């Protein structure tokens with residue numbers, strides 16, 4: 001690859017930002033927009049060892065924390081898994097997390113990625 005590493009990083013950053021926006025659109029109620037607080041979810045910080053939310057993911061993208069698509073997908077899955085761990089299955093949070101996880105994995109699956117990557121410069 002003749003491109004300089006930081007150019008690759010920019011391309012990755014652009015791809016991750018695009019994917020993040022597509023995932024956020026699947027959360028219109030913004031249940032995953034910001035960190036869950038113990039105030040709205042009792043004992044959350046005691047039960048969930050590694051909290052994650054879309055705002056944190058956005059900051060990680062901007063600070064080049066993700067050096068691969070897999071690292072980004074891992075945090076997205078962590079965010080959904082946390083919600084399906086803390087919340088009971090009949091809650092809107094659990095159901096929203098399950099739907100979001102499936103939508104997200106389709107977005108970042110090999111099929112969809114092929115088309116995305118072919119569109120890159």
Ligand SMILES: CC(=O)c1cc(-c2ccccn2)c2ncccn12
Nearest residue numbers: 030031032036040041083086087093
């Ligand atoms: C994502 C999650 O687990 C969550 C988000 C929320 C939430 C998110 C935005 C506004 C209000 N509540 C929430 N409330 C109670 C229990 C769990 N949650």
